[in-house]
Amino acid sequence: MAKIKIGLFGFGVVGQGIYEVVRKSKNANAEIVKICVRSLDKPRTIDRSYFTDSADEILDNPEINLIVEVIDDARAAYDIVKRALLKGIPVVSGNKTMLAHHLPELIDIQKRLHVALLYDASSCGSIPVIRNLEEYYDNDLLLEVKGILNGSSNYILSRVFDHSDTYAHALAQAQALGFAESDPSFDIEGYDSLFKLVIITVHALGTYVAPERIFTYGISTIHESDIRYAREKGVKIKLVAQVVKVSEEHFTMFVMPEFVTPDKYIYSVDDEYNGVVIRGECYDRQFMFGKGAGSLPTASSILSDIMARLHDYRYEYKKQNYVQRPDYTTDITLKVYVRYTTTDIHRILHFRKIREQYTSEESNYVIGDIALSELLAKREQLTGEDLFLANIPIFFLNRDH
Template sequence: MSRQKLNIGLFGFGVVGQGLYDVLEKSPALDSRVSKICVKRRINRSLPDDMFCYDPDEILEDESINTIVEVIDNAEDACFIVKKALQKGKNVVSANKKMLAEHLSEMVALAKEKNVSLLYEASACGSIPVIRNLEEYYDNDLLLSVTGILNGSSNYILSKIFDNHESYSVALKEAQELGFAESNPSFDVDGFDSLYKLIILTLHSFGVIVSPGEVLNYGISNITEFDINYAREKGYKIKLVAQVERLRDKKIALFVLPRFVTRDKYIYSVEDEFNGVVIKGVAYDKQFMFGKGAGGHPTGSAVLSDITALGHHYRYEYKKASYFGGFKYFKEAAIELYLRYSNPQVLRNFEFKSVSEEYHGPKYHYKIGFIRLDKLIAIKDKLRDLDIFLAATGKALNY
């Protein structure tokens, strides 16, 4: 099959957009060019004014443009652009994990209906080609789990806490000053970014689309020195970990939680703004992928990879959704958690199936035991407002 020429309409001209434009201009072998760039407002740029437009329809209605690349932050705007582009029969490359996670069913169906390609490698783990590998290399029925550090901002903060003995507040401020975390860091530190990425990876791991609101995500914003010292005394690091795991009877469970990680685990040594993904299977045991998960250049490299793949008519086949008889999302599995609290009244919110360890101190107390995921999902919006900290122990799910 011959390579197709891509006439690109680019949405967004920040760090990623500008970097992508430069690479495409310097790589004529890609047989792709940016014809028009849509931005929200006029600012000083090195390119001529006629390269830019301010109305999305100027690109979306242009029949000569066959490919849309969007690298904008706003999920609602991205949804409008991607949906209309697909409806117009244009190929799309997107990096917006929130938009994709919340509209996967609709966007995948629309791409199939219009017989076009929707690629989004950059939405999951930056420079790590995890989606393509799950699609092409791990496209069999032997996959057991995908576990990883999917958010560079929270991992940077935790690295400074455990490696440099910084407090959470100091590490967060440093991450914000370096541009790794926003002024409102909740999207990263409360596990939403990791959640949206996990939703996308779950589709390519097991062929199941799960609503983000139906999955437990809890982050690191409530961590205290007590929790940090507990982990250190046990020889652990705390990492914010996302996981999708295959259970028996074609069931899967998924969640995003801080986790106590021992030195023998691959993700123990994933530091700073890096991401790490462990793929576990029946025949190949564990395989580890590591790289920068965010930033202009890593994200841009993933976008460029998708554009190159489009030139060769590549598209996701979603084979696991079609061939394996259908996995089901199972929320009733129990996970072993460390629960640190101050006021014993807070325990009314938690229904432990069993308790293996308890501690009562002058200020803080903790319990370690199994709690069903569905019970936690039911109160997940409340968890961040409680004076508690939750962390998975890493023990196998009970179901």
């Protein structure tokens, strides 16, 4: 079995974790040959001879037979991954932003050149959700993939609901622990979850949906009144991503805060953990749980992909070859909670049915039925600091008893 010689791009928190797990793994039969970084002047914890600031030094090295890419620049990651694949070098990537925007092109290159791109680490940290969906779940029987896909936002909401922290203090704690960046918007606005959902859907149903076509709403404007309302109802608020089959011919997908009841698996997914529920026609629900943030959990997932390459594994994208694949639709009705103060929400949104309304000096809210297409069309008008939206689940309620 040929030894894997790795060219590593990126040596931040995750890159350093990869170096450690590869070094410690007795069965990986792999070694890191060279590491490409942005700056050679930065102090390093390992021998400086490992490092280069030239991508060509790695991509043109005939000794290197696997590229591992864990940089945070999506454009640079795309350039590296595409160049490597076109050279016939297999790649392991953890960059969900890059993958979510370029998967169709990268899948085409893989198929034409018979080269592998693996990216289990791009979705849900240590949980092997991609490979499981790829290998074990037929899209005819698959009804839903739903869960908490972002460890940072989940840590914040866990501190709020389980420890009575304020949102601001919980966010500061997440940043101090390295779960959230100094600019946390990628996580708390839902984009991290969105990009993971795009990737998951390719492997769940065999269909790619561009990120801009998917309604996404985060937790940055959550207010004490929303938290109080949830507590009064005996629920928690979680940032949830989901892809749902709504008929034999159609599926939908979105990312939103959700009121989660105690009988749901994801209710007890706390701190930086992720949890994914896979629902099927014949097997009801299956639940996957694991750490979704941090250096070593992500590095362990990268190692799993490295080990898979040791056995010549690649995704086959079988579901893309199915004659009948469901089409994406936003022509569905959701039940939502909308809290607001000064924004004229009734002028912006046209509810199909209003189920409950409340008005006070501090804030107002409305609960009603609304088309997902309406939310998507009006999303630029739903960015006010005085607004907060949350989904109230309606799918598969009759199956959860």
